[in-house]
Amino acid sequence: MTTRTEQEAIQQQFRQRMDEDELLNCMRCGFCLPSCPTYIESGYKESHSPRGRIALMKAVVDGLIEPDEDVERSLDMCLGCRACEPVCPSGVKYGHLLEEARDIINQNKKHSLPVRAVRKAVFDGLFPHQNRMRTLTGLLGFYQRSGLQKAARRTGVLKLLPENLSTMEKVLPDVPRLAEMKNRPEHLPAKGDTKSRVAFFSGCLMDTMFLETNNATMKLLQIAGCEIVIPKEQACCGALHGHSGEKASARELAKRNIKAFEDLNVDYIITNAGGCGAFLVDYGHLxxxxxxxxxxxxxxxxxxxxxxxxxAELEFHKKVKLELPHQVITYQDSCHLRNVMKTASAPRKLIQAIKGTEYREMKDADRCCGSAGIYNIVESEMSMQILDYKMKQAKETHAATIVTANPGCLLQMKLGIERENLAGQVRAVHIVDLLLEAAGETSSLQ
Structure with a gap:
């Protein structure tokens, strides 16, 4: 519970820091309502809509309401998927307002000791340090390979965890060995003629837990004709910090990344995780x-x-023969890739170029799957409601393969497959892994 002193500090900061012009840009027209998963899944509760949340922010700025637990709860319930932005006729940058409001509340609210300890460990002690990320991921790999995982499943000890976490343990990828995570390339030549010189943003979780997907990404870029530079000095993108009320830390990570990439003389900086890409592309605002x-x-x-x-631009799908055994494939949009980076047609074009397969568009493919960073952990009930709707749409396509373009979406869709008892019948896969498979290539780099 926030104290009176904390509420006064929060209200003062809202007046000083919130962009009132942006708040006033919201015309309360309601175009955002059909695009908001939490509004729909909450039974059309206004306070769980973008329009409603902006109204709450404005009311705090104007001193009409206090920034109490109900306001904080409304903001916490938001997925931050930003599906409201493309449909807003006024072009309101809702995501920026949300991040600022969350940061103000977090910086002026005294958390309990356990919460402070966890936040410090995660935001300060873990994600900014890639060597620690590798060590922690290495421990997970040891758990998977040593027999501990089999023992934990056999004894039923995982049932002591909340249902979604115990199911999540089943869908984690096979983690690479620590030596593989440490031995990363810094430069890769193009295969054949060089068409573009690019830098690759390898990320933190992507270059540890999802290392094989990173390898697949770089292999595809090489085949497409890209010379690749991978700066060792790069850091976590800062998205988790920015979305969780730790904007100061996010800014420091942004500066580290800008410095690491700015003198490389490259045409593009390439990402393969929609969530990371959307935060990176917003560094100018940050x-x-x-x-x-x-x-x-x-x-x-x-x-x-x-x-x-x-x-797609380099016509990789025309240069390389892509083919798979007959299967129906559908695609689940990464919210941030579509809503912030404006990338929707390219993934579909690449998938539809795979011979032997049938592509079927999923209804509401652009609606959030409920992953949203750590939302599926901290807001499990709402996340599972949203996932259940997503899986209903996926099942109606009769797809054997659900393709995603973001690691969080990938794990969430795998979680949905487990919840629907479809393991062995349906798989979820990152698009670059699917394309590498269709090209008949391995992810080995050279």
């Missing part, structure tokens, strides 16, 4: 109040491009 970094941030963001976009 650092807009820092005159030493704003222009550098915008230059960085201008070079951002999702891997599917460059593969």
């Amino acid at each position: 650092l807009k109040d820092d005159p030493d970094w704003e222009e550098r941030a915008r230059d960085f963001s201008m070079k951002l491009k999702d891997v599917t976009e460059i593969l």
Whole structure:
């Protein structure tokens, strides 16, 4: 519970920091309502809609209401999928308002000791340090390979966890060995003629837990004719920090990444995770109040491009024979890839080029799957409601393969497959892994 002193501090910060012009841009027209999963799944509760949340923010700024637990709950319930932005006739940057409001509340609210300890461990002690990410992921790999995982499943000890977490344990990828995570390339030549020189944003979780997907991404880029530079100095994108009320830390990570990439003389900076890409492309806004970094941030963001976009532009799907055994394939949009990076047609074009397969569009493919970073852990009930709807649409396509373009979406769809007892009948796969499979290539790099 927030104290009176905390509420006064929060209200003062809302008045000083919230963009009132952006708040006033919301015309309360309601075009955002059909696009908001939490509004729909809450039974059309206004406070769980983008329009309703903006009204709450404005009311706090105007002193009409106090920033109490109900306001905080409304903001916490938001997925941050930003599906409201493309349909807004006024172009309201709702995502920016949400991040600012969450940051103000977090920075002026005294968390309990356990919560402070967890936040410090995660946001300060883990994600900014790739060597620690590798160590932690290495421990997970040891758990998977040593027999501990089999023992935990056999004894039923995992049933002590909440249902979604025990199911999540089943769908985690096979983690690479620590030596593989440490031995990462810094430069890769193009296969054949060089068509573009690019830098690859390898990420934190992507270059540890999803290392094989990163390898597949770089292999596809090589085949498409890209010379690749992978700077070792790069860091976590900062999305988890920015979405969780830790914007100061997000800014520091942004500066590390800008510095790592800005002198590489590349055409593009390539990402393969929609969530990371959307935060990276927003660095210009994140650092807009820092005159030493704003222009550098915008230059960085201008070079951002999702891997599917460059593969489509370089006509990878025409250069390489893509073929798989007959199967129905559908695609689940990454919210941030579609709503922020504006990438929707390129993934579909690449998938539809795979011979022997049939592509079927999923109804509401652009609606959030409920993953949203750590939302499926901290807001499990709502997340599972949203996932159940998503799986209903996926099942109606009769697809054997559900394709995603973001690691969180991938795990969430695998979780949905387990919840629907479809394991062995349906698989979820990242698009680059599917394309590498269709090309008949391995992910070995050279």
